Amino acid sequence: MFARFTPEARRTTIRAGLLALDEGRTTLDEDLFLLALAESWPVAGFTVTPEAVRTEIGERRAAEGRAGDRELLATLGIDLDEIRRRIPVRRDDPLAWRLRRSRVRPLNVVLVGPVGDLPLTGRARKVVEVAMNRRGSGSRVTDEDLLRGLLADGSNASVSILRHLGVDLLPLARSLNFLRRSA
Structure with missing residues (x-):
């Protein structure tokens, strides 16, 4: 893919995955796509800072009473950071990552x-699928x-999160459509 x-x-996409791993999550959700975009991609109308997004994500998880996977592993005596230090490969190398759809279960x-x-x-899968289908089968997926x-x-x-941080979504969507037409 x-x-x-x-x-x-x-x-x-890889940065979103690394953010999930750094939080000790076992799945990649769309909130971390937002954080990865906020870290790397300024665009008119998209004025949130990564710190604001990170704070909002943390507050929402705390309000839901969800312990992070890192904390759950720690209760078993497993230090996630120590495990990561022992992994010999560069985890942020783009060539080491793949996005794969299951042949048996195509929704996975x-x-x-x-x-x-x-x-x-x-x-998160919907984010990727909408992104892949927005431009047709022959074009490339962009941020x-x-x-x-x-x-x-x-x-x-x-x-x-964007609404709570004061982002006006309609002008943002319009600016994205303008960028799409001009590409």
Whole structure:
């Protein structure tokens, strides 16, 4: 699937996966796509800072009473950081990662990298699928397409985070359509 991604969109997707791993999550959700985009991609109308997004994600997880996987592993005596230090490969090397759809279960999409498999949640899979289908089968997926994928589902956590941070979504969507037409 990564063959259709621009290098920037591939790095953004991998960064979202690394953020999930750094938090000790076992799946990749759409909120971390938003954080990865905020870290790497300024665009008119998309004025949130990575720190604001990170804070909002943390507050939402705490409000839901969800302990992170890192904390759950620590209760078993497993130090996630120590395990990562022992992994000899560069985990941020884009060539070491693949985005793979299961042949047996086509709704399962997994980010496969040097530190293991990270399944995409249904909402994160929707981000990728909308991004891949926005431009047709022959074109490449960009960061703009990933952001369009986030905005496509008005009920996901990323849209809620953007609204809470004061982003006016309509002008943002319009600027993305303008970027798409001019590309």
